[in-house]
Amino acid sequence: MTKSGHSDGTVGKALEVLDAVAAYGRPVRFKELLADGAYPKATLYRLLQTLTNQNMLSFDAESGYYTLGGRLIRLAHAAWQAGSLGPLARPHIDALSLRLGETVHLAQLDDGQVLYIDKRNATRPIPMYSDAGKIGPGYCTGVGKAMLAFLPDSERTVALAKQSYYRHTEHTLTTPEALEAELAEIRQTGISFDREEHEPQIICVAVPILGQGLRPLGALSVTTTTLRHSLDDLEALAPDLKACATAIARDADPWVSPTESRTVSA
Incomplete structure (x- = not known):
């Protein structure tokens, strides 16, 4: 405390x-x-x-x-229902995890850090830090970098200043400059990776869930271990992740802008 x-x-x-x-x-x-x-x-x-x-x-x-x-x-239950992507995304991440047989994470940003909203375990679950409700670092997780990359410039500057840059593994990015360089690449490709940056042997591919104006509403990842897969294996799953993220963003549009949606529907 x-x-x-x-x-x-x-x-x-x-x-x-x-x-x-x-x-x-x-x-x-x-x-x-x-x-x-x-x-x-x-x-x-x-x-x-x-x-x-x-x-x-x-x-x-x-x-x-x-x-x-x-x-x-x-209150926590009400916040999850009304204030997160969780209920909207649930059927989509259920289907994605079932199809891929891998662990799928849904996350949103919380003051520059990662709030894990939901998780679907792989057919063979892997012990890892990230569970629904936990807060993780933004700078060294796939979902964190996917969301940070698409923040407006002024908000990204503030968010990057809130990162600890603690070296969790030998692969962790430990300076704002190194992170900003990778975020620029993520904005070009729309794909983010965790290259054993937060936990040894844990890797993931992630994509942002982008709303209107390409603003990040959240992020999705497929996470596994180096004992089972390579980063190249995960990169091949990026199209599935992007399709899922697009579907969630489409369903989330009325949730993000309820007043505008009611006006249009009327």
């Missing part, structure tokens, strides 16, 4: 505590949050009490554990 630097008062602090509880991926005790966090004991206790009163967190007095609350889960 780290301070964001924003002056968002109590609301911002409470959201940071929610993020911290969620990051554990399991029930968590007060002493863990205190040890790992940035807030004094009294402040943390007050924030947890408020979140619990609002059912954003749940507290088991007998065990002393905090977990995510029912209200937060309902």
Whole structure:
């Protein structure tokens, strides 16, 4: 739990505590949050009490554990339904994964990083970091680079400044200049790769889902391991990915611009 630097008062602090509880991926005790966090004991206790009163967190007095609350889960479900490509894209990624027999990811950008919206596992699943709901880096993932490449110039500059450029593997791009050069190539080809940049032996091919004005709504990837396939194998799947992305973008048009769509249909 780290301070964001924003002056968002109590609301911002409470959201940071929610993020911290969620990051554990399991029930968590007060002493863990205190040890790992940035807030004094009294402040943390007050924030947890408020979140619990609002059912954003749940507290088991007998065990002393905090977990995510029912209200937060309902809000998350509503956000997935109304605020993500997930429901619209589901039939398309289902069909694509079934046809290819490989792992398919659906992602959107979240403050310059990758938010994994949905995932379909391969016929033979591969252990990897990316699961629905997780946040991944933008600069060293196929879906991240596919979306960053098509951001408007001013937004891309801001997004690139938010990347950590941490070297996860020997293949990771670690400077804005190297990343920008690759993004320029991605804008030409419409295809992005993860060349074992985030996890050893994990590779992928990705394409952006582009809305009106070629603005990235999200991205799709097919992910596998170097033990099974090569980058050339994955590149051969790019036409399937692009066709799927086009279909999702077409279905997403009313979702992206509901007012305009209602006007046209009327």
